[in-house]
Amino acid sequence: MPDTHDRTTWAVLGASGFVGSVIAEYARAHDIHVLDVVAPRLAAPSTTASSARESAAGARVAEDELVVAFAGARVVVNAAGLATPDSELSPSLVGANSALPLVAFSAARRAGVERFVHLSSAAVQGPVAVLDESTETMPFSPYSQSKAWGEHLLVEADDAGSQDDVTELVVVRATSVQGAGRPTTTRLRRLAASSFASVAAPGDAPTPVTSVAALAEFVTAVGAFEGRVPVVVLQPWEGLTVTSVLEAAGRRSPRRLPRALCRFVVGSARVVSRLLGGRLAGPVRRVELMWFGQGQTSGWADSVGIRPRPVVADLLRGSDA
Template identity: 55%
Template sequence: MPVSWAVVGGSGFVGSAVLRALDAAGIEACSVVAPRFATDAETVPELLAEAARTDHGALQSALRGHDVVVNAAGLATPSAPAGTELLGANALLPVVIARAAAAAGVRRVIQLSSASVQGRTHVLDETATVRPFSAYSRSKALGEQALAAMDTAQLPVVILRATSVQGPDRGTTTSLGKLAASPFASVAAPGTAHSPITSVDALADLVLMIGRHRSEVPRIVLQPWEGLTVRSALQAAGGRPRLLPAVLCRIAVGTGFVVSSLLGGRLDAQVRRTELLWFGQDQVPGWAAAQGLVPQPRVQDVLAHVGGNRGSRAG
C-alpha cells in the first residue's frame, strides 16, 4: 500500500535532507511550511493549554491524506537567547503539529529533537530524563515533555534525538573545519572519547527507517554514534589536534561555567561546545542498533569535504 509523507519545515537543513532521502527511496512526500508561533508558556500545563487554544485548521488540512509526518521545523540555534520565539518554535509548534496530525488521521509523527536536552550527562540514553543547560535545550526539552503529556494513544509520536548534526553547507560544520586548521585545535588526552557529531544524511536515513518500520517504535530514539572520537573528528577535517592534559581541560570548563553563571548563563552554550570538543560524550547503542537500523556513517566524509574545500581555497 502506498505511503505518503509530509515534512514540516522541508526547506530547512534537516528537512531538505529528509525529502532527498524520501525521493531517493521513491516515496511520495511534500513539504509543509511551518506556522510561526511565539509563546511565554514555560510549563507543560501552560503549553498544552495554549496549544488547545491555537487554531490548527490550516495545518490539519495540509497534513490530511499523509501517513507519516516529520517535524523538522524549529529554531536550531544552540546559542540562542531565551525568548518567546524560541519557545514557540521548539516547544509549542511540536504540540500543535501533533494535534493537527491526530485530527488529520496521520499514522505516525516523527519529532526531530536534540540530544542536548540531556545536557552534560555522561552517557546519552533514550529515557525521558532531561538535564537542559541552555535556553535552546530547555525549549527542546519542554517540547518533548509536552508531547509525552498529550493523549496520543491513537497517534504514535516518536521523538528522535539527533546529536550534533553536520553537513557540507552548515555554518557549524564550516566553523569546525576552520577550528581544525587553527592552532587552537585540541582535545583532552588521550583523545579517544566518543564524539557525538553525526551527518545530516545519516539522520535523514534514520528518519526514513523509523517511518517505514512496521512494528511499534519507542517514544524516544537516539541517533546512533557514527564512530568518530574527539581526535579523529578533527583529523577528518584536516586538523592535527594537540593533546591537552585532561585535568587542565576540566578546570578550564569548570571555570567557564562559573563565569557564565555570573553572566546569567549567557556563555553556557559556548562553554558546553568547548567541553564537547575536548571530552565528547558517550551514548548507549539504543533502539536503532538493537533493530539493525543503523544508517551508514557519513560524517567523516562530510568533515573531509570541509577540510578539502579549505585546502582548495588556500591553494
C-alpha cells in the first residue's frame, strides 16, 4: 500500500492550549504544515486507572473523529490535557490526562501515523533525587497520578500492539515549564521577589525549571528525528540552579537556610499533608523544589546532540505585560 502521508504534515492535538499553541507556532516556523486539532472532552466513570481504560474503550465516536483529523499526518503531538497541579482527583482530570492519550494513540494507529508524541510531566516521578527516562513513576498528587496513569496506559497499549502497527510511541516528560502569561510563572516571580524566597544552603542544586520555547523546540526535534526514539524522553535541563532561578525571577538574591532545618520542615509538612488526605502535597512539593531543586540525567537528547536554546532565565527576567 503506498504511503499517503506528507512528511511535513503534523497534527497537534490541543493546539489552542498554552503548550500546544507554542509547539504549533514553532513547527510552522520550521516549514511543517500543522493541523490544529481540537481535543474531545472525556470524563472517566470514576477516578481509577481502570476507569480511564474503560472510558477510552468506550469513546469510539471521539476516536473516529480523531482518525479523520489525523488523516495524512506523519506525526501527531498530543499537547492536550488539564495542567492543574493543585486540583482534586476527578473524572474530568482522569479523562483528560489518562483516557484521552489512549484514545488519541489508538486513533493515530488507525490513521497510520508514523510517530505519536505524548506530552507528559516529570511530576510523575515525584520527589526522586534525579529525574530519568525510565518508565518508573512515583506520583505524589492527583495531577501527577493522572499523568502517570496516562503514561502507563500508553506504554501498555504500545506493548500490546501487533506487528502491523506502524505508529511509534514517544512520551516527552516536560519539566517545570514557564511562559509569559502563565499563572505559574507569575506566581514564581511574586515568590522570588518576596521575603519568602529562600534556598537550602549552599543553594547550588540544579532545578528543572524550563521554558515553553525550549519545550516546543525539543518536541519539534523529537517529532522530526530520523531514527528510533526511546519510549520515554526527558526535556533537557536549561542550566538553572535553585539560586539562579530565584535571582532571575525576583531580581534579588534569596536567603540561604540551614539544610537540616529545610529537611525537617519538608518532612513535617509531608506528615501533616498525609493526615489531611494529601491535600497539601502540591504546595509541599513546590517548597521542596524551591529549596532543594531536582537533578536530571543528561538523557537521550544529549546523546544525539539535541540541545534547545536555554532561554528560561531571560524569560523570568521579563514581564508578562
